Amino acid sequence: MTSDIPETDPKEAAAAERNAISEALESRLMAIEAAARFHHVELDRDELRIPKGGAPSPAALVVWVRDGGLWCRAVRMRFSQLLKLEVSSPVILLLRDGSAAILTTVDPARNIIWVKDPRAASGDPPVAVDELRLSQVWGGETLLLRAEREVTDDNAPFTVGWVGQQVRRESVLMREVFIAAFAMSLLQLIPPIMVMTVLDRILTYQSLSTLALVSMFFGMALIYETILGYVRRKLTYIVGARVDARITLHVFKRLLRLPLDYFERQQAGVIIYRINQVNKIREFLTGKLLSTMLDSVSLIILIPVIFILEPTLAWVTLVLAGLVGVVIVAFLGPVSRAIGRWSASETAKSSVLVETLYGIRTVKSLALEPQQRDIWDRRTATSVQLKLEASEMANWPQTLVTPLEGVMGRGVVLFGAFLAIEVPGSIDPGLLIAFMMISGRVAQPLIGIAKIMEDLQEVRIAVGLVQSVINQPPESVNPNAGLRPRFEGTVEYNKVNYTYPGGKTRALDGVSFEVPAGTMLGLVGRSGSGKSTITRLLQGITRDYEGFVKLDGNDLREINLSHMRRAFGVVLQENFLFRGTVRENIIAGRPGLTLTDAVRAARLAGAEEFIERMPNGYETWIEEGSPNLSGGQRQRLAIARAVIHDPRLLILDEATSALDPESEALVNANLTRLGKGRTMVIVSHRLTSLTDCDQILVMDRGKVLDMAPHLVLVERCSVYRQLWLQQNRHLESAAARAGVAVPVLAQGA
Ligand SMILES: Nc1ncnc2c1ncn2[C@@H]1O[C@H](COP(=O)(O)OP(=O)(O)OP(=O)(O)O)[C@@H](O)[C@H]1O
Ligand SMILES: [Mg+2]
Numbered sequence: 001m002t003s004d005i006p007e008t009d010p011k012e013a014a015a016a017e018r019n020a021i022s023e024a025l026e027s028r029l030m031a032i033e034a035a036a037r038f039h040h041v042e043l044d045r046d047e048l049r050i051p052k053g054g055a056p057s058p059a060a061l062v063v064w065v066r067d068g069g070l071w072c073r074a075v076r077m078r079f080s081q082l083l084k085l086e087v088s089s090p091v092i093l094l095l096r097d098g099s100a101a102i103l104t105t106v107d108p109a110r111n112i113i114w115v116k117d118p119r120a121a122s123g124d125p126p127v128a129v130d131e132l133r134l135s136q137v138w139g140g141e142t143l144l145l146r147a148e149r150e151v152t153d154d155n156a157p158f159t160v161g162w163v164g165q166q167v168r169r170e171s172v173l174m175r176e177v178f179i180a181a182f183a184m185s186l187l188q189l190i191p192p193i194m195v196m197t198v199l200d201r202i203l204t205y206q207s208l209s210t211l212a213l214v215s216m217f218f219g220m221a222l223i224y225e226t227i228l229g230y231v232r233r234k235l236t237y238i239v240g241a242r243v244d245a246r247i248t249l250h251v252f253k254r255l256l257r258l259p260l261d262y263f264e265r266q267q268a269g270v271i272i273y274r275i276n277q278v279n280k281i282r283e284f285l286t287g288k289l290l291s292t293m294l295d296s297v298s299l300i301i302l303i304p305v306i307f308i309l310e311p312t313l314a315w316v317t318l319v320l321a322g323l324v325g326v327v328i329v330a331f332l333g334p335v336s337r338a339i340g341r342w343s344a345s346e347t348a349k350s351s352v353l354v355e356t357l358y359g360i361r362t363v364k365s366l367a368l369e370p371q372q373r374d375i376w377d378r379r380t381a382t383s384v385q386l387k388l389e390a391s392e393m394a395n396w397p398q399t400l401v402t403p404l405e406g407v408m409g410r411g412v413v414l415f416g417a418f419l420a421i422e423v424p425g426s427i428d429p430g431l432l433i434a435f436m437m438i439s440g441r442v443a444q445p446l447i448g449i450a451k452i453m454e455d456l457q458e459v460r461i462a463v464g465l466v467q468s469v470i471n472q473p474p475e476s477v478n479p480n481a482g483l484r485p486r487f488e489g490t491v492e493y494n495k496v497n498y499t500y501p502g503g504k505t506r507a508l509d510g511v512s513f514e515v516p517a518g519t520m521l522g523l524v525g526r527s528g529s530g531k532s533t534i535t536r537l538l539q540g541i542t543r544d545y546e547g548f549v550k551l552d553g554n555d556l557r558e559i560n561l562s563h564m565r566r567a568f569g570v571v572l573q574e575n576f577l578f579r580g581t582v583r584e585n586i587i588a589g590r591p592g593l594t595l596t597d598a599v600r601a602a603r604l605a606g607a608e609e610f611i612e613r614m615p616n617g618y619e620t621w622i623e624e625g626s627p628n629l630s631g632g633q634r635q636r637l638a639i640a641r642a643v644i645h646d647p648r649l650l651i652l653d654e655a656t657s658a659l660d661p662e663s664e665a666l667v668n669a670n671l672t673r674l675g676k677g678r679t680m681v682i683v684s685h686r687l688t689s690l691t692d693c694d695q696i697l698v699m700d701r702g703k704v705l706d707m708a709p710h711l712v713l714v715e716r717c718s719v720y721r722q723l724w725l726q727q728n729r730h731l732e733s734a735a736a737r738a739g740v741a742v743p744v745l746a747q748g749a
Helices: 004-038 058-067 079-084 131-137 150-155 160-168 171-188 190-205 208-257 260-265 268-297 299-309 311-358 360-365 369-422 429-470 531-538 561-566 582-587 595-604 608-613 631-643 661-675 710-716 718-738 743-748
Strands: 070-076 091-095 100-107 112-116 127-130 138-147 491-498 508-515 520-525 546-551 568-571 649-653 679-683 695-700 703-708
Touching (some): 004 058, 004 091, 004 100, 058 138, 079 100, 079 112, 079 131, 127 131, 131 138, 160 171, 160 429, 171 190, 171 208, 171 299, 190 208, 208 268, 208 429, 268 311, 268 429, 299 311, 299 429, 311 369, 311 429, 508 531, 508 546, 508 703, 520 531, 520 661, 520 718, 568 631, 582 595, 582 631, 595 661, 631 649, 631 661, 661 679, 695 710, 703 710, 703 718
Parallel strands (some): 520 695, 568 649, 649 679
Antiparallel strands (some): 070 138, 091 100, 100 112, 112 127, 491 508, 491 546
């Protein structure tokens, strides 16, 4: 009897403990899910990595929430800090026992907070807790989460205003830059005043003591000016680098969010050229614009000073500056039009370069070099011509401005001298020289401002080019929106119509079919019959179709795109391998995957054997475009990459078409294994690789002709039978020679 108790008790206790852990964990996950739902995000528990028998760390929870597209941080807080929170959305308190509570409101006046048990019914009111009670269950671990702040900024269209805003965000640094500039412009007054003193006082009265004093001033000013110059340049390049980083990050992020069909419609060369215009914008902002603005700061001091020194001459200087402005504004239009023409020709030129580089294999093997060079020559000639015209146009205002500048800087002296002679005693020689020195400094920023108008045209064109790419509607307006269901793998098309933009006929015409979860669907049909289009719709590449595509009964358009694509594997006819090792290419940066997973995936894809024969195995380096791999090897790596994360749905579009029979046989032999436990959609021209499919869908000119297993189709679908006969005539004749009837064909014929 007594021996029974120690036997049963620990077991029950252990079971109870396990239950307690999972129940606590359940409460924790429910709390986080509820908080995420508050921000309209459905988290997917599949994406949370829970260690065996344990509970996920707060860090893992943070990653989970962030993957869902929310801002999240785990922090340690005190009760007093909780009281200070502005609880505009739920805050999660991670309790010591592994569960969680949701903080809904705080009441600093009464020193209590209101919390809810995530397991409680949604109608239940929160309960009030004071510091003492909370400290018994809570050690301070808190999860803060909210909607990603950057989202609105991400969606902001790229405009001059937006760029300006990025500069304004550096206002603290900018203020310091401006203070430095202001101080420097004060120092600029010292040399002219010194010259004036030397000429008018020291030389006239031969005063050595004044000279000593002036020299001391001079020395101090020199030191200050050096330091301030250093500070100004340093702050300028810091601001420049930060603004630059922000713009570049934004542009790339936006670029990645564009839908695939945009990239298919646009030449890569054009996109690259336009995106690179960002550099021009940044250079202008942080280079010329900033330095001119800083120089202009000194006008605040210098203009009053020249008016104090000699009002008549000051007016002359200002009028000349106005004339410079008039000349430049008059030329703005023609110059900007000429630059626009040149810029367009540059776009055309760079697209030839990129196209040639992408297609260099074809260019070389078909000996197309002369033709490509010819196109390049012509485009270059046009571009050079337009560049000359643009420079010529821009040369005019510069030329006309030069004499005005000269007069502003030096000519005023002559006028001053004239005044001095006409009205004796009105102007001392020292003052005249000092005025000349200062008015030179006034002229510089004034002319700079006028010239900036000209550069601004160029920048406006650059902004326009960048806009034409990244202000396209993104694939999904809010990347965090949409359902994040757990996929089983049922696919349903219901009366789907689709016409490509600009297309005349429907690529898909009333397509309806259903694929149960875990089965294999083969897609066959003549070239252009719409097979790839079906798989594109399924991946959410094109979303403006009519009818419904459903995944496990959910409308595809309501599912979060990246969540969905993460659960898919896709292999196309041509697959791009990135620079990196074999292992890196198979894992493709997915979090939490290791070499073991890569080996498992490679085995599944039939790639294991050749990888192990490579000099460094999984660490073998692959160059961009993978020239050191055969087509079949590349394809098998691509398949391994597609299945490593165990996708619920695997799409193979002509994945084996480019393979030699041996590699194809290898992959085909693995198809059933590849398809185990997931839905597969296989497009193939070779019907022999589809005979194992549960269903084969026959497409013809965008319509579904028939759908059935192979044996049935051979019997009842004439198009399928024809294709099958075309490809397998040798079987028939071999069978005939051997005197054996091939039953399927005999029945079908
Ligand atoms: N990006 C596109 N823009 C415009 N029309 C397209 C585009 N892609 C395909 N089409 C058209 O849509 C139709 C179906 O094309 P789809 O690529 O689905 O055919 P497919 O059955 O996959 O052919 P194949 O066996 O040659 O790969 C074709 O008539 C084609 O001309
Ligand atoms: Mg296709």
